[in-house]
Amino acid sequence: MTRAVPRAAVVGGGITGLVAAYRLRTELGPEAQITVVEESDRLGGTLRTVDLAGGPLDVGAEAFIGRRPEVPALMAELGIADQLVHPAGKRPLIYSSGELHAMPAGTLMGIPAGAQSIEGLVDAATLQQIAVEAETAFDWDPSIDVSVAQLVGGRFGEQVLRRSVDPLLGGVYSGLSDSIGVRAALPTLAAALDAGATSLSSAVASALPPPSSEPVFGALRGGYGVLVDALIAAAGARIVLGARVESICGERKGWRVDPIGHVDLVVLAVPAPALSAILADTVPDAADAAADIELASSVVVGMALPSDVELPDNSGVLVATDAGLSVKAFTLSSRKWTHLADRDSVLLRASLGRFGDDSPLGLSDTELVRTAVRDLGTVTGLDVTPTATVVQRWHGGLPQYAPGHLDRVAEIECAVRDVPGVAVAGAWSHGVGVPACVASATRAAAAVCEVAR
CATH class of the missing domain: 3.50.50.60 (FAD/NAD(P)-binding domain)
Structure with missing residues (x-):
């Protein structure tokens, strides 16, 4: 048969x-x-790659976590391993309180293990709250799940949420600390808490990944x-x-x-x-x-700028949710990726939209580009006119x-x-x-x- x-x-x-x-x-x-x-x-x-200023630019996801093996292995299976590229190793910035700040080191999704790592980004009262957190009574129930905001806000304060945690969660989920749960988004932190950590600070310290010289991200050249x-x-x-x-x-x-x-x-x-x-x-x-x-919706505005524009020498700028801007992040693509630095134009991406706020999707392309250029000027001081733009709307692009x-x-x-x-x-x-x-x-x-x- x-x-x-x-x-x-x-x-x-x-x-x-x-x-x-x-x-x-x-x-x-x-x-x-x-x-x-x-x-x-x-x-x-x-995943969408478009042609902008004579070459490819991703206007959806642009990178993958380098420590996970799935994408490089898949690329090898498909015969496209030569497409693998890594970023230039530059650090991002955070825009908050009208200033650019270095991305805090020693944090887990923006949650600090101690006050020193976030100094300069938050006020003195918040630093003191973080410094004494380990001395205050801590009650964690392993049988429940809570939002990141519930856990971190009560221990470290609102400024840590809006200026450090939310910018990172916005990049991963287009969400906020209020809309994201600890167990799914931060499993290593939840495990440390379940194991009996006596404070949030100590749980973060034990959940931090060990130092590594390996690239954090990877991408495809094309x-x-x-x-x-x-x-x-x-x-x-x-x-x-x-x-x-x-x-x-x-x-x-x-x-x-x-x-x-x-x-x-x-x-x-x-x-x-x-x-x-x-x-x-x-x-x-x-x-x-x-x-x-x-689901959360978002918008990506890709822009090509004149080749003589000097962007900050960083991979990008994350924007605090209390900064009063519409853009939540800028990826400085020509700085972040060496294979894009050789292009005749300076490339960057602006991201707008978070969970609970679909208003950017209702703006016209012209309005979105204007908003992105305005916020770029606020963040960097640059007065620029893009030579080419592309707008990509992602309706319901990311689950919460x-x-x-x-x-x-x-x-x-x-x-x-x-x-x-x-x-x-x-x-x-x-x-x-x-x-x-x-x-x-x-x-x-x-x-x-x-x-x-």
């Missing part, structure tokens, strides 16, 4: 979905019928578009764009996925709200948990890892685990960065392939 050719559907054409399709191809073989269904008109999700294109080619999948999957329905020996019909295997690599809608009838417990994961997030993810994964031939993956699960998405997709593909064996 001839064995039937396996048919698989991957719902979602972002980085998670594309890696899942590639892994399915590797596991199921060249004869497998693999279809990627994407609601938008393009693949790549929040932008993430190179990785997206390589995955599309290697997956060899049928691509269906502009199609929304509303639900999946169990059938005899498989699933019906509209609009593509019957398949044997399904990987759902979509944002949490879409996942909730798709699973509402099939796996209601997972759908209910996914519905509680909210709110308190209780790990429990929600566990509920989703537990409920779906009992559904044969279906797996879920995405930035909502075990990390928003590209390495975490690659790992999530790899696990999901392996899970559904167990059914095909």
